[in-house]
Structures are given as C-alpha cells and as structure tokens.
Amino acid sequence: MAKSQNSSVRGVVLDSNNEPVPGISIRLNDTGIGAATNVNGIFSIKELKAGTHTFHISGIGYQKQSKSHTLRAGQELEVTIQLQEDTKEMDEVFVYGKSESTLLKQKGFAVNAIEAKDLELQSIQVNDVLDQTAGVRIRQAGGLGSRVRYNINGLSGSSIKIFIDGIPIDNYGSSYSLNSIPTSAIKRIEVYKGVVPAEFGGDAMGGAINVVTKQSSKNTLNVSYSYGSFNTHQASINGAFRTENSGLTSKVSTFYNYSDNSYKVWGDNVYVVDDRGKDQHVTTKRFHDSYESKGIKFDLGFTDVKWADQAFIGVLVSDMRKDIQHATTMEIVYGNRWVGQSTNMIQATYIKKDLLTSGLDVNFFASYSKLHRNLVDTVDYMYNWLGERTVNPNTGDYYRWLGGGEGGDSTLNKDNEEKYTARLNVAYQLGKKSRLSANILSTHFTRRSHDALDPQLLQDLTDSRMLWKNLLGVSWDYQAFGERLKSSLFYKFYAQDVEMNEPTQDNSNNIVINSYDAQSNNSGYGLALSYELWPNTILLASGENTLRMPNSRELFGDVSDNVESASSALKPERSVNFNLGFNLGPYRFSGHAVSLNSNVFYRRIQDRIMPGVPDQQDETFTYVNVSSVLSSGIDIELGYSYTDTWTWKTGFSLANPRFNTEFDANGSPYLYYKDRLRNEPYLTANSNLRYSKKDLIQQNAHFSAYYNVGYVHEFYKNWPGIGGAGKDIIPSQTVHDLGVSYTFPSKKITLSCDAKNIFNEQVFDNWALQKPGRAFYGKFTYNIF
Template identity: 35%
Template structure:
C-alpha cells in the first residue's frame, strides 16, 4: 500500500473517530423528556398502526410504517407502556424514564394475528406495504432466506422478469437483467444510496443475505427519492433496522468455498448512541469441472473437447461496512458517520469465452469509502423531512498480465514470444469519486406531498502501468460528472394513489479518442462532451376490490453512460468514448390479487405487461476472436414487449410454493441507418438486422420454489425446513438469429437446474444449521456463451442469531 493511500486510510479513521466522539458528546447535553422505540411481531416485522400509551397519563401516539413511535413529556420514574390496536394483542411493558433524557426502549414484540369473532386480522408486513404502492415493484422479504445459505444474486433470480447471469463461480462477473434491460441500465442501491462505485467487492455476489431485511425490485418507474438515471428499473437492498442484534454465520462448500458473515447493531437506550456493522469474508478455489476445448500448444489447433478442472480461478474477498452515531434525537432521526473498507484478489481463468484460457492473469482491487448520513422527519415544522448522504469513493484496481506463456485447459504451458497472455500490463487504475444525494419532502396535507431529490457524482480516473510507464493514453486524466435532479408530487387515498414527476439529467465527460488507428497518422485526441436531458413520468394504482389491485406507469427515462462503459476495464472490456445516453419510453400495466381462505390459506397472483421503446440502446457485445473481448455500443432503436406473471400459495406458515414465468420479445427496431465513409458507399441503407430479436439475451425463462416447515421437531422451539428451487431458461442465440445459416449459429442452450436445502433451527432461531445441494442433476449450465457455471455442489452453513 503506498504512502498516500495509507495517509488516506489514517485520515478517514481519524475523521470517523472524531465525528463519533463529538456526536456522543452532543448527546449528553440533550434534555428531552422523550421515549422512543419500535413495535415488531414475532418475525421482527414492524407493526403498523399500533397504539402506544402510558398508563395513568394522558399521553399516547401511534407507530409509523416502520413500527417506530415517539412520546414526549413522559413523567419520570417507573411507568407502564401499553401497546394495543386492531388485530394486536395488548401488551404492557415496564419502563424507567430518566429526567431530562431520551429513553430508547428495546423492540417490543407483540402478537398481531388475533381472532376477532372468528375473523383473523393479520398485520401487513413492510414488504406487502411496499407492493401496494403505485410503482411496479416486487419485494423479497428475506427473513426466511436468512436461515438458508442462498446468496442474494440467486434469490433475485426467483423474481419474475429478472435474470442474474454469471460468467462462472464465486467472484465471477455477473450481469443483472430486468425486463430486457441489463447491466448499468438497472441501478443498485443500499438503503437508497447508489452503489455504482462501491468497488467490485460490495456487490450481489458477496453481500450476505443476513445483512438485509428485504430487497425491493422496481420494474420501470422509480420513486423520486431514489434519484438515479436508471433506464428500466432498480434494486434497493434495505438493511436490517434492529436496534440491537448479532447475526453470525459461516458456510463451507464444494470447490473449497468458504463464506463468513457477521452483522450486528448496538444502541444505547439512554443516549441513542449506536454502532452498526456488516462484515463478510468469501473464498473459493473455483476448481469445478468444465467441458472445454483442448488446444495443442505446438500447432495452436483444437484437438479435443473434454471435462477438465479450472486451475487458475481462485477468488478471495473481504469487506466491512461500519457506521456509528446517534438515533432518535430531536435534531436527527439518525446522524451516522461510516466507512466501507473492502478488498479482493481474483485469478482470471478465461477471456470473454472459454476459447481463451489464462494461467497468470490476475485482478485485484481495494476500496475505502468514508461517508456521512443524516435524516430527520418533521424538521422545523410538521410534515417536512430531509435526508442527506455524502461519500468519497476511493477504489484502486490492479490488472496484472506479465507472463510470456500460452496455456491450454490441461494446465500445460509453453513459452510465448508475445509479452503477456492477453494484453501485457501491470497497471493500477485509480478511481476517485465524490458522491452526494439530498432529499427533501413536504406533506401538503393528509393526502398530498412533494419531493425534491438531487444526486451528484464526479469520478476521476488515472492509470499508471509499470511495464509501460510512457503510454501516452495513460497520461490523459479521464473524468465523468453527473447531476440528476428530480421533483415529484404524490397524492394518496385509501383505494387510489398516484405519483407525477420530472427529472433533469446532466453529464460532462473528459477523455480521449484514438484517431486514424493502424495508419501512419494514428494519434490520440482529447475530447470533452456535455449533455442535458429532461425526462418525466407518472405511476398510479387503484384497488378495484379490497384485494384486487391494478397498476399503471409511464416514464420517458434517460440513462447516462457509466465510466466503465466509456473508459473500459483495462483488460477484457474495451473502451468506447463515443457512447451516447440511451432513452426509453417505458409502460408497465399490472394487476395483483390476494385471497385469504379459511384463515389458513393465502393465494397471491400477479401479472404485468411490459412495453419499452428505446433509442440508442447500449448493448454489450462479444468479439469471437482467438482472444475474445467485450465492448459496449449503441443500437439505434430497440422495441421490447413482454409479459410476466407469478402465483404464490401459502398454508399457514407451514407450506409455501410459487412459480414465475417471463416472456420478452426484444427486437432491433432501426429500419434504416446512415453510412458515412464506408467501403460499400455512403447514403441511407436498410438495417440488416431490422425486426430481428436481439442476440445474447434470454427471452423465455421461469423459476419456482416450494418449502415445508415442521415445528418442535425432537426439541421444543425448533423448526425443520425443506426448500426446493428450480430455474429454467429457453435456448437463445449469441448473434442475430435471422442472419446467416442456422447450422453456423452459436447457441446458449436450453437448461434447467434444481436446488434443495434442509435446515434446522433451535431456540426460536438462535442456532441454525443448513445443508444445501445446488444443481442436483449436475447439468452443464451457461448464462453466457461458452462460459460454464459450476456443476453439482454441496454447502453447509451454521448460524448464531441473538436479538
């Protein structure tokens, strides 16, 4: 680690420490006769609405949608707090209120499923409340998933319209696809904070399921409060809000795979001082078998195809997210200083396909991200809320390709006259980004509110290559700045609510272009660009019947190119500084129905129609050469039409089953294109792939799950669970299906996989054990052309949970 980075780590640590000390000191000076806390059910789900009162005093209130409450001017000394409400079994809790102090009450657990004249009144989960909003959204409640060992990326594959495509095993590159949009067209958030530049370690591959309370998948229109330039949706990972808990887990599996995670929080009930931490460590040899082409290194020809083990695919990653500050104060609902520190080491086994095999290429990264978060409801006046997030992202990536050898899939190698296996380099890419998000909302009345949001990011990239220090292109700094401002209005009634919004997008870039390449006039030219766009949209929902909900949304959205798309990754992904922003007219029409039968059975049905009319669609392509690479390019017009649907069934909490199906037609809708400077002449020509289905994108897929739960098996307060998951993908083509001879087509084959997990918990979930088998039938699985995923694998997980 260089001295500058060491100083940066030290300064960030001092900043966090001093901030926490000053915040803690400030808490000691507050004097507000207030109590606050949260009401939850047996599963830890917030209960809303519930009545909160102090026995013998005319003081009371209600919980909000997060199950939180706050009562002021409470008499000091010993008091009795009562929680009650419709469908909530009344519960009394003895508390002690300190004079001139804010007393933080530990979570109060209540029974919110009470029979009233044989009619069961069941409290809604936070996930269900989110789904009842106007936006096209699917919510994954992770309470059950926290017990089993399935990572987030695989869980998201169970959402209709979603495909998470991986290049291989643990640590491999992945591509998230949602209703025809993929990659950076879909944005990721952690508690509403953009994750664009968190570094390669903090992502869906590595984040522990035990860290999150739920995952919100927005299909199309986003709330203004998320504030991003997403083209076709977003994923918001909502971390757990427990005031005090500890959740530790460790899993070991095939291919020498290890996953460890520790998540926890501590809150001082007297001062509101809090510390929250999420840490993980992952490792795998990834030495699973693949069916690969065997090259004779002397003749450079393919002589056979056989099953071999991957031999250069080790992956190791670790990270911690730490936040500390105060909560539930008169001046802040929370004020938290934090830091994310992460690192990973990754061997690179293949190029863009398995036709290229490497034995010495490596990629490493390290990230340091200090941050501060603030939120306050009823700021200065009732109904005014404000939040802010600021961070400085420091991410260093190291690409190492210095071995002058050629390898084949048998692990054999010979000395090569070419320096490096793919691109001779020992480079360090330094990405430095300032990021801030600010959100202000105001309740105009009981039915209307307005929201203003702004997101600013400014990323600078510098590159230094030890083996090519005089490289002219590396001496040119590259910069990308984005501003996205959104203004929204919401109206809400019992059976109907709507959102109308507008967004202003601005991007400024500074980079270089290669001109007249491969000629005597080849040169680099510095280029700058600035663009501004305006988008708008609306979303509405109406309950036709109490359990029958219809949703409709429209948005004209823009998505600004990301730095990795424009500047490349310095290894396999090539740069394209000419990328344009893509725009799309998006329409979602959906209907959802839920029915409770005999107080025991629950049936849920949902279907959505999808329409996307996209211009300058950014598509990731693969070059099928002897050394394959990838690159992003614009397609003039793309039309997407699709339908997705799902059915879920639950009997009590003992049995559940569900299935999702998605069909999407994604075609090239550019009829004519203009050629300039072409060898075949200039002018307007009919586009050769007009009305052809876009290549390398799955168009029909399905997934499902089923599970049973048995209580008090052998030991009291224990649970035995058995879960099954399946995944199906219809075959699709790597190139445009209507062009060329069918026999010459490269195909990603039809595939189906099955997973099963057996779990056992003790003492109401305090101790947990899970045995899992993935890809039971040992199928050859591919998410991308000629990039095989692991075969049958076994994992065993242990968990300790204390709340």
C-alpha cells in the first residue's frame, strides 16, 4: 500500500504572556475541518491536501486571526500562534474564555486553582499564598526556614503531598522547598482537598498541592531581590533561552535566602530565673535562629520539536544551614545547636503528546539525589531567653547539660542519604469521550548515619535504613451528555519494603542491634464525577478508599529536628474519603462577576500517623499510630470582581477531626474518645481584597494593592478530655497583611512593599510555638527580557 501523501499541521496557541490557551478554535477556510486547543494550548489537524490553506483562529476574549500556510505533500508543519486579548466592551457586556484553572475545577475533584499572575510581584512566598486559600492552613514552627506542615480540611502532616509539575518535592531535599520557588516562576498552584488524581502517583490521602511552573517558549530573564524585617534577604534569578530553529532550550533558576529570624517572643515559656530562683517573664528577641539557603537548578534540552514537547537533563545543587533556637517546645532554649544540609541531584524529563500515534501521551521523570545532613551539638552550656549562659547563684558556675550537648548527648551526627526515583505516566485517548492512563512511581531511599563522638564500638557498626516504595495508579476518564458529565475511575496499588539496622547502647553500655525488616502490599480505588447542570453551574462528587505509607522521616526519625527513630513499626494509615460540592460561576453582568464554591467532606481514617505530644521538658518526640479518626466538615469560598479592577475573595473552613476509638487493646476506655484531635486547628477564615489599576500616574503602568485578613480559632494543644482547668490552649488569632506594587511603563521594573501582621498579633502554631510578629518587606523585580 502506498504511503499517504496527506499533510498535517500541529501547533501551540499562546497568550500575550506566552502561556498556553485552552479552548481556542482553529478552522480551515469555511469548512468544518479543524480542531480546538487542549489544556496545554496544543492542537493538531491531519489529513490535509497539499496546497495553500487559510486557518481562522478564534476564542472568547481574544482577537480573531487568520493565517495562511502552504503545505507540501506529506509535510508535518509545526506552528506557534500568539493571541492578543480582546478588551473591547460592547453594550456593557464583557466576554471571557475558560482558563486552565476553570477547566481543572470541572473534572470532579475538590480542587482550587490559584493563578500566580498577580502574586509574583509581591514580597510573599508560596506558603503565604496557600495560607489565603479556603480549607488550607500553613503550620510553621517559626520564621523563615522553619519546618512547615500543611493542613487541608483539618488534616495535616505527610498525608498532604507536595508536587512540582507533578513530581514529588521530597526528591529535592528540604533545602529546596516551596518557599525556594520564586513566585515569578509559577504559573498556578493547584490545591486538591481530599481525593487526589491517580496521575500524580503519590500516596496522598488528605490532599495534595501541585505547583505548576511556567513553560515559556520565548527567551525570558527575571531578577528579583527582597529585603525586610529580621534582616531577611531573598534573591532569585530565573531565565529560559530557546533557539528557534533547533528547539535547543536551557533553563536556569537560582535562589538565595537569609534571615536572622530575630523577632520578639513573649509568654508563659519565655522567662529568666532571677537570683531568688523566681521566674521572670520577659519580652526578648530570638538570638540563635538564623537561616541561610541557596541553590541553582539548571536544565538543558529541547522543547517543541518533532520528537518531544520537552526533553531535558537537569542538575540541582542546594544547601542550607539552620540554627536551632529551642527544643520541641519553647521551654528549653538552645544557644549553639545547629543543622546543615546539602543536596546534589541529576534528573531527566521527557514529555511527548501524540507519541507514535495520535492520542498517546507520555510523561517520564527520573532522578538520582545525594543528601548530606549534619547536626552539630557539642556545647553543654545552658542558656536563657536573653541569650545569656545561666549561672548557679550559689557557686557562680555556669549550669551545664549532663549529656554534653544541648539536645542530649553531644553529637556530630552525619546522615548520608541516597534516593532513586522514576515516574512514568502514559495516557491514551480512546476516542473523543474516553481516556485511559497509567502512572508508575518507584522510589528507593537509603540512609547511613555516623557520629564521630559515638564510642568506637558503635562507630565500627553500620547504622543503615532502607525504604523502597512502588506505586501504580490506573485511571479511566469518560465524558458523556455532550461533555456535561465528566468521570474519572481509578485504582491504586502500593508496595513498600522497610529495612533498618540501628546499633545502640543500653543503660548498661552493652551494644544492642535494633533490626527491622517488613514488606507490605495494599490497594485502593476511587471515583470522581462532575456534572454541568447549566453553564457555570457544576456539581462535584468524589470518593476513594485509599492509604498512605509512612515516610522515611516518620519511620527512621530525624535527629536534626528532634524526631526519635523509634517508629520503624509504624503501620500504613487507611482512609475512606468522600467529597461533595459545587462550583457556581463566575456569573457576569455589566462588568461584575460573582462565584461561589463549596465542598463538604467526610473521612474515616484507621491508624492515623501523628506526632506524639511532647511534655514541657521533652526535647524529642516520635510518630505514633492513632487507632481511628473520623473527620467531617465544610469549606466555602465566595469571589467577586468588577472589571478585573476590584477582586475580593473570602473563604471559611470548618473541620471536625475526632478520635474515634472507644477502647484500647486491653479493653480499657480511652479518656479522649470523641475528642477533637490535639494540636490541630479546625476553624479558619480568610478574606482578601485586591485593587488593580492600569495607566495610573503613567501610561502603560500598572498599580496593584491588596489587603488580607486571616483568622484561626483557638484549639487545644493536648486532648481536650484530659485534665481539668488550666488546659494548654493555642489561642485564637487574627492576622492582617497588606501590600502594594507598581510596574513602570516599560513593564521591566516593578517595586513592591508588603506589611505582614500589621497589628503585631501574637501568633502561635505547633505546640504553641510563636511565629513572627509585625514585619515589613520591600521587593525589586527586573524583567531583563
């Protein structure tokens, strides 16, 4: 049979910011032949005759275009089309197209998509943006660089998975966190509440956060620098460079962060002891809490070529140093203890739509990383909150810790970790209405520890831990009733192997080898549905039976963060999740737009993995399985805008996670049966008002201002049912933030200023750890090209 000589056209449609535009129509002449762009702005028209063809490009909210191309027999033409927004107003009616974020919300999952366009110019971080989202609470143990826990709908910890472009962020090491990603490099942030699509390949159970970075096809270079309170410096450089003819592309992203974190603290745990042995409460600055991190990520490869949409080899180098101000609570003060970490990673990425045949999409990622972490704790002096060594008034000698270090025995512990990760996502379009996809994620983690201050007998033995995870996800997406009904049915399989060999000394100084070896296989399944009752009115429902396997930190501990390694026998936590909600709007009239989104959730969790609650004098904690947790609640987000000048969003979230096991293994009743979970916020609210104005003061300039208020209701540090009066309560707190930015007419320079916690509210989080008070930041952004 003779080879077909028909031609084809494949291309991508971009907006004025070089971002892909979905839902754009491309039609051939006046015939019915054509296509529409997908969520990545890509279209394909095949079986075209040789000759000159005129293509008409149109989409709601964009100016129409016509382009003519002459095709040779058998030619496969690739084109890039850039659209300009249609800002005309006719009869006070404004027209808008569906953004990627809107299309994402219509897939049936309880998801909120945050566009980063208006946020990239402010002196704020990704976590600040997330904290303004309904149902999301960022829990941080202090200032810049302190450990972060993400709470979604009342559940937090490792149940919430973090991804960058669909890749689990824990591959990058803690020195490369969400706050290391400049907002100028982010396209949008996706927040999944509850059920998470199988395509991500992780074992998320309570939700997921996926940061989607910009993938520009044009040359860009952006530089920013921010300075603010507590001697905080943040700088970044981001660039992408592409050779048009060959498609050769390089991308670079660098960052530098530093802060003294010298904010003021006060309260019950902040005191000094006077000469009479009495506690004197003081207001003072944190004196040993500096943080520094820096890194560079470089990728070299090809984009938008015949054999690949993206093909990159990349490297990441980052390091971090963090002083440790106190133990798990603020009762015990440190003056010399610190931790350092470095990460070196090499990675490969390959993405291709319509590989070999139309409708077959492939997304592959592989990485190898080495992480080195060292904890230094060799000074045994005791300190108070004034940064002074404490003195025995009777002898005049300095008080010293018995173990030789501030956190216990003196240590120069070094952890050397290696991680191999491979992820393959394959999807095939089975026609116009059906799509089948499979995702495989495999990770192999090893850690070897060594402490030069251990007895030689211990140093001669091998301290090693190994964790191997394999996850398979298969999903089938189907559309019906003219695409009004969208469904996603999925199945997940989990396999894990844990091995540990830990030499220790018992109380008699005898060497004891703690060994552990266990394998587990489990599976889960779920379904997500959405139905469009009428335009901009969508019902959503999703449910799953799923589980999460304990991670390396929970299993093996982390001495640098006061986590003991006595939890190797942790069991996976399993959950039955249901979400029911709706997306209304945006409904537009005379320049106004109103939207309302709501999500009701129910979760029943077995063997919930949580950190144990430390006592006031405890310096460490371990992770434990909580027998059963039952959680339900609701989050609501209301939005309003006027001609895109005024934008207002307000959100409310109420979660009710409760301990749901009545008797222990011996038949004794739990005192905290039906109590709300300890140390977990359950009621939050947030409201954000933004004003944007073009041509203010100068033609083609852009001014923006925002005001945000966030509220967290009081919650108990420990189980509410235990004890009488005087229970430890983390109090209610209301935080106000505001900021302004001004982009000059050239659109190259932007100046911004942000004020956080402007009323200096005393803000607490995990275990009543105090967070920064009032702070001011200024930022300079320069788009070189």
